Amino acid sequence: MPPPDNKFVAKAKAILEANDRNGYTVPTHRLYPFQWNWDSAFVAMGFAQFDVDRAFRELERLVEGQWADGMIPHIVFHDLSGADSYYPGPAVWGTSHTVATSGITQPPVFAIALRAVHDAAAAVDPAAANARTLPLYEAALKWQRWWYAARDPENTGLVALLHPWESGSDNSPAWDIALARVPTTTIKPVVRKDTNHVAAAMRPHDQDYARFIHLVETYADAGWDPAQQWATAPFKIAEIQTTAILLKAGEDLARFAADFGRASDAADLAALNARTRAALLAQWRPALNRFVSRDLVSGADVDASTHAGFVPVLALDLDAPVARAMVAEMARWSAGKLGGLPTTEPGTPIWEPKRYWRGPVWAVINWLLINGLHRNAHPAFADQLREATLAVIETTAGFAEYFDPDTGEGCGGGDFSWTAAAYLCLRGVDRGDGS
Known part of the structure; x- marks a missing residue:
């Protein structure tokens, strides 16, 4: 049974209610309205x-x-x-x-x-x-x-991203090589407002933003037509985090299809899920002890050491040796850190513990991994991530957007909705399955 409400549960609920805007929730006031x-x-x-x-x-x-x-x-x-x-x-x-x-x-x-x-x-x-x-x-x-x-018009089983923002991990080091091919020129000036609310040291660089907006303008010129975007995209990554989430979504939709007696839907979903499952498994790299994305422009692996390499645990039933190797690698990244799993490997040249998706810990990423660890029979490490997530919120940072894994400092926006939501799920559900 969940423990009785404490002051942090009450605060998490209050954040969600305060960020309510007539039935939808903003991530946080002003920064993401x-x-x-x-x-x-x-x-x-x-x-x-x-x-x-x-x-x-x-x-x-x-x-x-x-x-x-x-x-x-x-x-x-x-x-x-x-x-x-x-x-x-x-x-x-x-x-x-x-x-x-x-x-x-x-x-x-x-x-x-x-x-x-x-x-x-x-x-x-x-x-x-x-x-x-x-x-x-x-x-x-x-x-x-x-x-x-x-x-995935070529039916590979891996879905591609045409913009870093589609990953949710906007400035991840995983995009550095591919994004460097994107021009920094824009039709209209880039007028950033995020750094009016959050320190620039915690946000993407100006050069990143120029490339982000160049891609937006490129796809707007294509009339937002998916086929034209696919044909002209200078940034095209078959991405493992998004694909893993899509597969887990496909599993849940297949359960609904069965519940609702939608036999045709169930058959379609089963075929898509099987294709994606096989494609994800093929992205495992034993030398790295994690999965990798693929750059569809260059054909190369995207082997930057980021948290995304572990997210397939959410949607795959891994062979025991693979699961053990992955958990050992996650434990190595997390050793001596606060809040859970850093978004990049500590101590590497790409490691920036305060800059958005280049090192900080995010409660929702921990939540995804906790679910996958339970699925793959690693409850002990799942519990470590859960306790680390709760502890950084309760003892150090509150409901910040993300956390510095070295200091536990809250970074980015404050009173953040999905941090509050993850807290409620993790604090209220002992086995970490979000139900």
Whole structure:
């Protein structure tokens, strides 16, 4: 049974409620004043710990931004009243939909969240849970099919990212080589606003932003057509973290398909999942004790030592020797560090413990890994990550966006929604499965 509420549980709930904007949740005030895709999926799982109706509403609001082709964008601009604090806004994206959105996507945590929210609701009223879940299942399935059609047109089983922001790990060292090919020229000046809220030492460099916006303008010029984007993309990475999340989403959707008697959906999902499972397993590199992405422009492995190399544990049933090797590598990275697993390997040239996705610890990444470690029969290390995540929040940093693994300092934005959500899931569920 979960422990009784403590002051941190109360604070986490209060953060989610304070960041509520009429049924959707902003990641944090001012710095991120709109609805972000994978943030909201984690937030829904946090709400499901104490308010299932609100958890469903989070996902329903996100689906309001879904495109006709199935893509769920990475930002939905429901309300532009906070636009002065954020760049790039709708005018930069130049998309044309009923609800203003960005033109790219983010890791598909949505179906994973839907499974957790549904199961929490079904514990009280199974019929009502199914009724509210069904349209969201349809939206998630449409998005799942979009991923394979738009981002794996050659049917490899690995889905590709066309922009670093689609990974959620915006300035990861995994993108350095591929991103260096992208010009820094932009049609309009880049007007950063993030560094008005967070120290520049904790954010991507200006040169990174220039390349990010160059890609946005390139795809806007292509009319946001997936086939034209694929043909012209200077950045194209078959990415293991996103693919692993897609596979886990596919497993959860397959369970829904069986529950809802959708035999055709179930068969389609089984085939897609099998292809992706085989493709992910082929990306294991024994010399590194982790998985690697692939640069589809150069054909080379993306072997930068980042946390993404471990995320396939979420969706794969690994052979015992592989799982042991991966856990040993994760333990080596985490040794002597605070908060859990750093996002890059400590002590390497790419290691920056305070700079966004180049070294800090993120509670939601720990959450994904904890789930995968339980799946692969490594509960002891899962418990270590869980306790480290809870400890850095409760004793050092509070609900910061991310954490310096050397000092435990909270970095980035404060009162951060998905950190609060991850805390509620990890503090309230002993086995770490998010249910």
